[in-house]
Every structure is written in structure tokens, then in C-alpha cells.
Amino acid sequence: MRTEWIGKRLNDRVRTQMAYAKKGVITEEMSYVAAVEGLDSELIRSEVARGRMIIPANINHKRLKPMAIGLAARCKINANIGASALLGDPASEAQKACVSLKYGADTIMDLSVCRNADDVREAVIGVSDAPIGTVPMYQIVQDAKNQDPLNVSIDDILRAVEKQAKQGVSYFTIHAGFLRRLLPLVAKRKMGVVSRGGSLIGAWMSEHKAENPFFTAYDDILEICRAYDASLSLGDSLRPGCLADASDEAQLEELKILGDLTLRAWEKEVQVMIEGPGHIPLNQIEYNMKIERRYCHDAPFYVLGPLVTDIGAGYDHISSAIGATLAGMHGAAMLCYVTPKEHLGLPNANDVREGIIAYKIAAHSADVARGRKGARDRDDLMSEARFNFDWNRQFELALDSERAKEYHDETLPNDSFKSAEFCSMCGPKFCAYKISKSLSEKHERD
Amino acid sequence: MRTEWIGKRLNDRVRTQMAYAKKGVITEEMSYVAAVEGLDSELIRSEVARGRMIIPANINHKRLKPMAIGLAARCKINANIGASALLGDPASEAQKACVSLKYGADTIMDLSVCRNADDVREAVIGVSDAPIGTVPMYQIVQDAKNQDPLNVSIDDILRAVEKQAKQGVSYFTIHAGFLRRLLPLVAKRKMGVVSRGGSLIGAWMSEHKAENPFFTAYDDILEICRAYDASLSLGDSLRPGCLADASDEAQLEELKILGDLTLRAWEKEVQVMIEGPGHIPLNQIEYNMKIERRYCHDAPFYVLGPLVTDIGAGYDHISSAIGATLAGMHGAAMLCYVTPKEHLGLPNANDVREGIIAYKIAAHSADVARGRKGARDRDDLMSEARFNFDWNRQFELALDSERAKEYHDETLPNDSFKSAEFCSMCGPKFCAYKISKSLSEKHERD
Numbered sequence: 075m076r077t078e079w080i081g082k083r084l085n086d087r088v089r090t091q092m093a094y095a096k097k098g099v100i101t102e103e104m105s106y107v108a109a110v111e112g113l114d115s116e117l118i119r120s121e122v123a124r125g126r127m128i129i130p131a132n133i134n135h136k137r138l139k140p141m142a143i144g145l146a147a148r149c150k151i152n153a154n155i156g157a158s159a160l161l162g163d164p165a166s167e168a169q170k171a172c173v174s175l176k177y178g179a180d181t182i183m184d185l186s187v188c189r190n191a192d193d194v195r196e197a198v199i200g201v202s203d204a205p206i207g208t209v210p211m212y213q214i215v216q217d218a219k220n221q222d223p224l225n226v227s228i229d230d231i232l233r234a235v236e237k238q239a240k241q242g243v244s245y246f247t248i249h250a251g252f253l254r255r256l257l258p259l260v261a262k263r264k265m266g267v268v269s270r271g272g273s274l275i276g277a278w279m280s281e282h283k284a285e286n287p288f289f290t291a292y293d294d295i296l297e298i299c300r301a302y303d304a305s306l307s308l309g310d311s312l313r314p315g316c317l318a319d320a321s322d323e324a325q326l327e328e329l330k331i332l333g334d335l336t337l338r339a340w341e342k343e344v345q346v347m348i349e350g351p352g353h354i355p356l357n358q359i360e361y362n363m364k365i366e367r368r369y370c371h372d373a374p375f376y377v378l379g380p381l382v383t384d385i386g387a388g389y390d391h392i393s394s395a396i397g398a399t400l401a402g403m404h405g406a407a408m409l410c411y412v413t414p415k416e417h418l419g420l421p422n423a424n425d426v427r428e429g430i431i432a433y434k435i436a437a438h439s440a441d442v443a444r445g446r447k448g449a450r451d452r453d454d455l456m457s458e459a460r461f462n463f464d465w466n467r468q469f470e471l472a473l474d475s476e477r478a479k480e481y482h483d484e485t486l487p488n489d490s491f492k493s494a495e496f497c498s499m500c501g502p503k504f505c506a507y508k509i510s511k512s513l514s515e516k517h518e519r520d
Numbered sequence: 521m522r523t524e525w526i527g528k529r530l531n532d533r534v535r536t537q538m539a540y541a542k543k544g545v546i547t548e549e550m551s552y553v554a555a556v557e558g559l560d561s562e563l564i565r566s567e568v569a570r571g572r573m574i575i576p577a578n579i580n581h582k583r584l585k586p587m588a589i590g591l592a593a594r595c596k597i598n599a600n601i602g603a604s605a606l607l608g609d610p611a612s613e614a615q616k617a618c619v620s621l622k623y624g625a626d627t628i629m630d631l632s633v634c635r636n637a638d639d640v641r642e643a644v645i646g647v648s649d650a651p652i653g654t655v656p657m658y659q660i661v662q663d664a665k666n667q668d669p670l671n672v673s674i675d676d677i678l679r680a681v682e683k684q685a686k687q688g689v690s691y692f693t694i695h696a697g698f699l700r701r702l703l704p705l706v707a708k709r710k711m712g713v714v715s716r717g718g719s720l721i722g723a724w725m726s727e728h729k730a731e732n733p734f735f736t737a738y739d740d741i742l743e744i745c746r747a748y749d750a751s752l753s754l755g756d757s758l759r760p761g762c763l764a765d766a767s768d769e770a771q772l773e774e775l776k777i778l779g780d781l782t783l784r785a786w787e788k789e790v791q792v793m794i795e796g797p798g799h800i801p802l803n804q805i806e807y808n809m810k811i812e813r814r815y816c817h818d819a820p821f822y823v824l825g826p827l828v829t830d831i832g833a834g835y836d837h838i839s840s841a842i843g844a845t846l847a848g849m850h851g852a853a854m855l856c857y858v859t860p861k862e863h864l865g866l867p868n869a870n871d872v873r874e875g876i877i878a879y880k881i882a883a884h885s886a887d888v889a890r891g892r893k894g895a896r897d898r899d900d901l902m903s904e905a906r907f908n909f910d911w912n913r914q915f916e917l918a919l920d921s922e923r924a925k926e927y928h929d930e931t932l933p934n935d936s937f938k939s940a941e942f943c944s945m946c947g948p949k950f951c952a953y954k955i956s957k958s959l960s961e962k963h964e965r966d
Contacts, residue, residue: 119554159947161931187950206959213801221949235626257959263905264900266956270946273955286807316903317888318894320610356849358888360885382845382885384875384906387914388923392838393881399828417906417914418924419931431832435839439828443802450763450801453830454710457762459864460830461711468863470831472868477834478864479917485607485865498865500716501605503667504633504658506761509719510712513703516726 076140079103080133089133090303093343096125103129103140111147112448121146125336126372128345129406130181130205130305130416139203141180143347143408144374148446149437150408151178152207152376153430158183161420164190164197167497171198173423177430177474179241183247187270191216195241196240201385208306210234211288223274223308224281228291235295239509241300246304247349248295250288251331253312259324261473268352272311292335304306305345307376308332313352314427316384320354321362326369334367347374347407359397363404364408374407381412390416402440409433409440427474434473461507463495521810522586526579527548535579536749541569548676549575557593558894567592571782572818573853574691574791576627576651576751581688585649587626589793589854590820594892595883596854597624598822599876602631605867610636610643617644617696623876623920627853629653629693633716637662641966651690653753656680657734663820667954670727671764674737681929682843685748693795694741696734697777698757705770711761714798718757736898740786751791753822754778758797762830767808768828772815779815793853796823799830804845809850811827820853827858836862841878848886855886856880873920880919892951907953908942 079102083089094101100119107129108115121127127144143150150464155167167186172257174182179205185192191213199206211226219227235246239319256282260266266275275286288295299306312328314320320342330347339346348370356360361381366375377456379394380401388395394412402409413421441449452471457469465482472478485498494506525548529565530536540547546565553559553575567573573590589596601613609822613632620628627650632640637659645652655732658673660680664671681692694924703726708711713719721732734741745752760766778794785792794816800808805826812821812889825840826847832839840858848855859867859875867875887895905913911928918924942951 093786094753158944159949160933160937160944180805187946208898215950223955244946260956261960264903266953266960268952268956270950270952274950274960276959277955280959305605316906317899318903355890356845356885383881383888384902385884385917385919386881387902387918388920388927389877389881392841394883395838396842396845396882396885399802400846413905415927415945417943418928422931429834431839435829435832435835436842438831439802439839439842442829445803453763454832455709456830460762472833473831474834481834481861482864485861487606491606497863498604498606498862500633503605504661504716506714506716506719507712509669509723510706510714513719513722513726514707514712 077136077139088300088343090133090300090343090345091122091129092125092345095119096343103131106140107142110312110411113146117146125340125346125373128347128374130244130307130345132242132244132302132304134240134242134302135199135205137203138205138244141205143376145405149402149438149440150180151430151433152181152183153238153412154183154185154410155198155424155426157188158420159188162186162188162431163253164193165229167194168197168201170423170426171201173426175202175204177427178434179206180406181205185212187212188520189215189216193386195238195504199242206242206244207245207247208238208281209247209271210238211274212248212506215274217515221311223278226287228287228376231287231291232294233458236298239298239304241334244303245307245309247271247309248288250286250292250335251308251311251328252276253289254279254285254332256312256327259327260312262367265323267311267312267503268315269309271309275311292338296339296344299344300342300475304340304345307347307349308335310349310351313314313350314354315417316353317355321358325351326365329366331472333371336370336373346364347376350375350377350406351380352378354397356383356397358391359400360404361405365399367405375405376405376408377401378410386413387417390414391429395436398433398436399439400439409437425480431474442454465493496497522580522584534746534789536746536789536791537568537575537577538571538791541565549577552586552761553588553718559592563592564588565585571786571792572820574751574820574858576686576690576791578685578690578713578750580686580748581690582646583649584651584690587884589822591851591853595886597876597879597883598627598629598854598856599625599872600629600631600856601644601872603634605634605865608634610639613640613649613924616869617647619872620876621650623873624880625650625876627651627653631655633658633662635724636687641684652688653691653693654689655693655717656684656718657695657934661720661747662957669724671772671888672724672733672818674733676738677733678740678744682744684742685928686751689750691753693755694734695718695754695755695757695847696738696781697754697774698722698732699735699777700725700731702758702773703768705773706735708760709768709770710764713755713757714757714761717755717808721757738784742785742790745790746788751793752785753793753795754781756797759796759824760800762799766882767768767796767804771797772811775812777941779817782816782819793822796821796852797826800826800828800843802828802843802846805846806850809847809852813851822854822856823852824856825845826856833863834860836860844882845885846880847951848883849889855883855900865891877920877948907957911939
């Protein structure tokens with residue numbers, strides 16, 4: 075369908091959703107998103123024009139089903155996949171992409187740092203109807219002499235960004251806000267720079283004694299984004315990597331710069347979201363959501379977790395889903411999942427599943443807490459099915475139907491028990507629902 | 521040790537911690553708790569006297585290591601175990617108790633509803649140095665003719681409570697606040713009564729057209745509590761079983777009654793905590809914590825989750841840990857865990873482990889968010905170990921050391937990699953910590 079939509083716009087010089095929105099045009103992508111979200115298409119247009127919502131939809135990702143990231147839309151989740159030098163290949167990453175989509179990822183980032191990253195990316199884009207994001211710096215350093223970030227030039231950067239844009243990448247994380255003047259602030263921290271892209275940029279600036287090359291090349295990058303309608307995800311190089319570094323000067327100074335870069339992108343009609351932390355104690359999350367809106371002019375906030383403790387290794391999908399839910403309630407537009415392997419190793423397909431479901435819970439619960447229209451409908455249907463012992467309907471409504479059925483059936487001895495009006499928790503005599511139902515029936519009789 | 525402590529108090533008529541606290545006596549239990557919590561023992565005494573903190577420590581649980589539940593103390597977690605009619609026996613439940621203690625449960629509730637519940641309880645108390653809680657009504661109905669709650673008398677109730685008190689149970693959940701006049705409110709709900717004990721009481725009141733027998737027998741129950749220093753956990757029969765029923769009239773009316781019962785218990789120097797929901801949208805959690813303090817005179821709040829969505833079946837340890845963390849931040853004193861099997865079946869030992877760790881994360885993160893003294897120390901040590909690639913120290917500091925090591929090692933090909941200064945996520949060339957460390961070293965040189 076998108077081929078047709080874009081075909082009609084062939085002669086337009088700038089083909090970003092924001093450019094159309096500013097001209098008052100409701101694109102097919104906006105109408106599609108409006109239908110999915112149950113919102114008015116004019117609202118979508120005005121939010122995109124204002125920069126409060128983005129539709130990351132590279133014109134070369136033909137299979138893409140458009141989706142929106144912004145406070146007016148449902149809270150979204152992103153799944154990070156990608157091969158490392160030690161593990162993964164195009165097939166394994168395409169499989170992770172499929173798992174991500176099956177369990178409900180709204181976007182997927184391919185963060186491969188491996189020799190054949192081009193092939194991985196192609197495979198991932200090929201199987202996905204969700205927007206794909208990347209961090210171009212990974213490929214750039216991978217391709218550099220000795221894989222040394224110091225051998226990277228601005229030309230290398232622009233070439234790589236253009237290549238990936240042509241491939242159909244819908245959003246780029248670039249670490250353009252980590253300016254040289256912030257380096258001394260990093261030295262004060264417990265954990266320095268924990269963003270992979272940010273650390274590479276830091277090393278580059280530090281060795282070359284020169285300004286961040288993504289900042290220097292920012293206008294040229296915007297031109298590429300204009301041509302393909304690639305969105306920018308302004309990376310938080312200085313996101314805190316532990317509670318001790320949360321909401322510190324380094325983090326907040328970079329956030330201000332991301333706000334300036336947002337305005338520059340909007341001038342060029344390029345869509346922007348802002349990346350956020352990381353590791354944040356629960357009591358600082360609301361503040362972090364508010365300060366982003368202030369510094370970054372309401373550009374959508376795309377947060378990683380945040381983790382609310384540092385000691386959950388092996389369970390950081392949980393420690394981060396806690397922070398993510400509160401972040402979503404206070405206005406984060408997209409939640410980047412964290413898997414149980416975080417801080418320990420590269421996730422496999424099962425870790426991806428665990429991470430996704432934790433974040434589906436987070437995003438959905440945030441939507442419920444914000445009181446979005448219809449957000450609680452599925453919960454209400456589930457509660458009805460539960461009270462009526464309709465097990466199949468419960469499995470259907472669960473975020474992970476297979477898991478729910480597996481757990482239910484696991485503890486019951488035979489098939490007649492599997493559809494019974496009780497489960498192995500209470501058995502036939504002690505089921506509260508059953509007793510309670512007879513209670514209400516009695517109440518109605520009396 | 522407790523045998524000696526209690527030996528000295530043999531001649532006292534009332535041996536509850538609250539009775540001593542009110543007389544100005546700092547018991548050995550209070551001193552023990554003060555040392556564990558890093559608080560002044562006079563503060564513990566005054567909190568116990570005021571009813572804002574309880575030390576559930578039945579004089580017959582000799583192995584007990586005293587612990588405190590209250591806002592001034594660290595946030596605690598409880599693990600529910602117990603056999604059902606379909607699954608479990610004394611050995612399996614004792615094993616779950618051991619798993620609970622190993623991973624850090626602060627109290628354990630034995631919720632058995634099975635033929636040999638006495639034996640299960642004895643086995644569980646026998647292996648545990650943490651306080652054990654029960655819901656006496658389960659045993660009472662189990663022992664009643666035809667296992668029919670309608671055949672339960674007040675004498676049965678008092679006999680069972682006394683028997684369990686003698687066995688060493690440190691707190692009893694009794695559903696004394698579900699008064700007959702609340703029955704019409706239940707009929708208005710989507711899910712009625714989802715508390716097992718509550719539904720039994722509802723059935724009893726409804727059939728007998730008489731007031732809640734636990735309410736009627738309340739003074740006699742208090743006398744038993746006085747004699748053994750069993751604490752009361754005033755059950756919320758009308759906790760919401762789904763988001764749709766959250767914070768409704770039924771829930772709040774019962775909570776007010778629990779407040780009245782609290783004052784009556786305090787008059788008799790019996791320690792009390794209040795049980796809370798359940799299923800609550802994230803945006804109503806702070807309100808729920810505040811209203812409990814108001815209605816129940818600051819008695820410690822002991823909440824089940826709450827779950828912030830109804831559609832997480834198979835992952836309800838996560839959907840509830842999210843609510844529990846926010847509840848802890850806003851003042852809940854103890855969090856009752858939920859396992860991945862919630863709504864689906866009886867948890868096994870592995871489900872217990874998953875539930876406990878999710879709740880250790882919740883309680884710890886709540887302590888950090890409340891800014892408790894020293895709460896973040898372990899996080900800071902973890903962050904240092906992480907930045908220094910001290911993997912063994914990281915495993916040591918993780919809430920589940922075995923899991924952390926297993927996940928780390930799983931993705932690495934050989935032993936030399938297992939202690940390397942990178943993991944399989946980024947490999948040797950792209951580790952942000954490594955690059956960041958060279959950055960700070962450079963900064964110090966420059």
C-alpha cells in the first residue's frame with residue numbers, strides 16, 4: 075500500500091510527515107495511524123506538525139504499517155535486537171525480529187555490531203512491518219580501520235547514514251548532543267558514559283580535540299532525513315548507568331542540547347524524538363518526564379527502562395518495567411524494553427519474549443493509568459472471562475496466550491480438570507469466584 | 521535465644537510487644553530489630569507502642585528471628601505458600617518455605633487448604649526463622665462437616681485460632697471487617713469477592729442471616745492474641761479483583777471498619793496490620809496508600825501487589841511488582857508477592873523464586889525511592905563492580921547470584937571469556953564501560 079501512497083508524492087522535494095502536516099495535508103500514513111489509535115486524523119496531523127508526535131516511516135520501507143509515537147497516542151514499546159561480534163547472524167536476528175512482532179513490539183532497533191551488519195539489517199527490515207531504528211555509529215566504527223572510532227571521518231558518517239536511509243531505516247539514533255564541553259562532567263560520575271554510541275563519540279572528541287562530528291554534520295544529516303523521511307532519535311549519550319548518576323548535571327546539560335537540536339530539526343521539517351534514561355530511582359521519574367517536556371519542547375520521550383535499582387541482574391526486565399510504567403504514566407511516549415540478559419550478555423529469542431511481555435504490561439498499564447479511551451476494555455473482558463471460568467477466552471485475552479495456557483494446564487492432572495470451574499490454586503471447594511458467584515445469585519434471589 | 525527472652529517474661533499476664541512498648545520496656549525483640557534495621561531501639565519501641573510498627577513474634581515460635589513491619593523500617597515482603605486439595609504436601613511446602621527464605625522472604629504465609637494442613641503448618645514453622653502467617657478460616661472450613669463454611673461455628677473459630685497460636689503462628693489473617701451490611705455493595709461489582717477467606721465469610725453471613733462470626737468473636741480472638749503475642753492481619757475481604765472494582769465503595773467501606781477494629785485491638789495491646797489490594801490502576805495507588813493511613817490510624821499497610829493490569833496472566837509477578845513498588849514508595853510497609861502462576865494455578869518452588877525476586881526488587885526500589893539511610897549502598901557497590909568488570913562481585917551483589925552468573929556464562933564460549941572485561945552484548949571492541957574508562961583516564965592525564 076505504501077508504494078502507492080509514496081508514488082503520488084514523487085515530485086515533492088521534502089517528503090517528511092512533518093512537512094506535509096505543516097502544510098495542512100493529512101497523509102495516508104496519518105489516516106492509517108488515526109484509525110489504529112481511534113483518534114481523529116486532524117488531531118494526528120496537528121500533533122505531527124507541532125512535533126509532539128512522530129510517524130517514523132522511511133519512504134523505502136515498503137512493508138511498513140505506519141505507527142505513531144507521541145503523548146496523544148498509545149504508549150509504545152521498542153525491542154532492541156542485533157548481533158554482536160561474539161553472537162548472532164542475519165537468521166538469528168530475523169528470528170528475534172519475528173518474535174518481537176509476534177509479542178507486540180511497536181518498533182525494533184537493530185543494534186548489530188558485527189562484520190555483516192548490512193546483511194543483518196536487510197534481513198530484519200525484510201521481515202518487519204514495524205519501523206526499524208539503528209545507531210549508524212556502530213556500523214561506521216565496524217567499517218573503520220582497526221575498528222577504531224578515531225579513524226572515523228564526517229564523510230564516513232554521512233555515507234553510512236545515507237546508505238541506511240536508502241535501505242529503509244525509519245529512525246536513527248545519533249549522539250549529536252554530547253558536546254565536547256560536557257566531557258569534564260563525565261569525569262565526575264560513578265559510571266562515566268554507559269551509552270555505547272556515546273562512549274565512541276567521547277573517545278573521538280577526546281582524541282581529536284574536536285567537536286562531536288554528529289553535531290558538526292547535523293545539518294547534512296537533516297538533509298538526508300528530509301529526503302527519505304527518516305526520523306531522528308536524539309541519543310542520550312550521558313544517560314545515567316546507575317542510580318548514583320541519575321538526574322545529574324551531565325544528563326541534564328545534554329538534555330538541554332537535545333532540546334536545541336530538536337528545534338533545528340523541526341525547522342527542517344524533520345521528525346524527532348528524544349532518548350532518555352536509563353537508571354533512575356522511582357521517586358525521580360516524574361521529574362525526569364517533566365524536565366524533558368520543558369527542555370525539549372514536548373518532543374516525544376523515548377526512555378530505556380528506566381531501571382529503579384542496580385541489583386536486579388538477571389531480572390532487569392522487571393526492575394526496568396517498574397520504572398517504565400511510571401514513566402509512561404507521566405508522559406513517556408515509547409518505552410525501550412530491557413531483557414533479563416541486560417548487563418550480562420546478548421539476549422536470545424526467549425529473552426526477547428520475556429522483555430517484550432514485561433514492556434507490554436508496562437505500556438498498557440501506563441495507558442490505563444493515563445485514562446486513555448478504551449485502554450481498560452481488554453482488562454474488563456479478561457475479568458469477565460475470569461469470573462466466568464472461560465479459560466480459553468482468558469488465554470486469548472492474555473498478553474502471552476501460550477504461556478497462560480501452559481501454566482494453567484501444567485498444574486492440572488487431566489483434560490476434564492483443564493476446563494473445570496476452578497484451578498489448582500484453590501481446588502473445587504475453595505474457589506473464591508465460585509463462592510462469590512453463588513453469593514450474588516443468592517443476593518438476587520433474596 | 522528467644523526461649524531465654526520469653527523465659528524472663530513468664531509471669532507477665534500480657535506478653536505482646538505492644539504491651540511492653542506501651543509500658544516503656546524495650547524488649548530483646550525490639551533491640552534485635554533495631555540492630556537489623558540500623559535504627560534506634562527507642563524509636564522501635566515508640567513505633568510499636570503507637571501501632572505504626574509491628575513485630576509479629578509468637579512466643580511459641582522459638583527459632584524466630586524477630587523482624588519489624590512498619591513505615592520506619594525497611595519495606596518487607598511476604599511469600600504465600602501452601603498446599604491445595606489438588607497439589608502439595610508437607611515436604612513440598614517446607615521446600616517452598618526454604619526457597620522463600622533463601623531468596624529473602626521476610627515473612628511466609630502458609631495458605632494450605634488440604635486435608636493435612638496441620639502437618640504442613642508444622643513442617644513450615646519447623647524450617648522457618650521468619651514469622652509465619654495463616655488464614656485460620658481455611659483450616660476451619662477444611663475441618664467442617666462436608667467442608668461447608670455454613671457448618672462453621674464461633675467455637676470452631678476460637679478453637680482453631682488457639683490451636684494455631686499454640687503452634688507458633690505469628691500473625692492471623694482474619695476477615696472480621698466484612699460486615700453483613702456490606703453484602704449489597706458486593707453485588708454491584710464486576711468480580712464480587714475474590715478473597716478466598718472473604719468469600720467463605722460472605723457465604724456464611726448470607727446463609728445464616730447473621731453477622732460475620734469473626735467480628736462477633738473479635739474480643740475473644742484478641743484474648744488469644746494477647747496470650748501468645750499473635751498479631752492480627754486484618755484481611756480485606758473486599759479487595760478489588762480487577763481494575764474495574766478498584767477503590768470502590770465496597771473496598772473503602774470495609775477499610776473504615778478495619779480502622780475501627782484496629783483501635784479495638786490496640787486497646788487490648790494486640791499488634792495489627794491492615795491488608796490491602798489487589799488490582800489497582802497505577803494512578804490510584806498513591807491515593808490508596810494515603811486513605812489507609814487516614815482510615816486505619818497509621819497501622820502498617822500490607823498490600824497484595826497491587827496488579828496494575830488484569831491481562832498479564834503468566835507474568836503477574838511483574839504486573840504486580842510494578843504496583844507494589846509504587847505502593848512501597850508511598851508507604852506500604854509489607855508487599856505480599858504474587859507469582860507467575862497467579863490466576864492460573866498453584867505455584868511450585870521455581871515460581872516462588874521468581875515471585876520473591878520480583879518483590880525483592882520492588883521492596884528495595886521502594887526503600888531507595890523513600891531515601892532510606894543506606895538503602896542505595898548495595899546499588900553503588902554493584903555499579904562499581906560493574907564498571908570494574910568484577911563479575912564475581914557482581915554475582916555476589918545481585919539479588920539472585922546464581923541466575924546472574926548462569927545468564928552471564930551462558931552466552932560466552934569459554935572460561936577465559938567468562939572473566940573478560942566485556943560480555944557477549946558488546947564484545948571486546950564495543951564495550952561502553954571500557955571505552956568510557958579510557959576516556960576518564962585520559963581526562964585525568966590531560
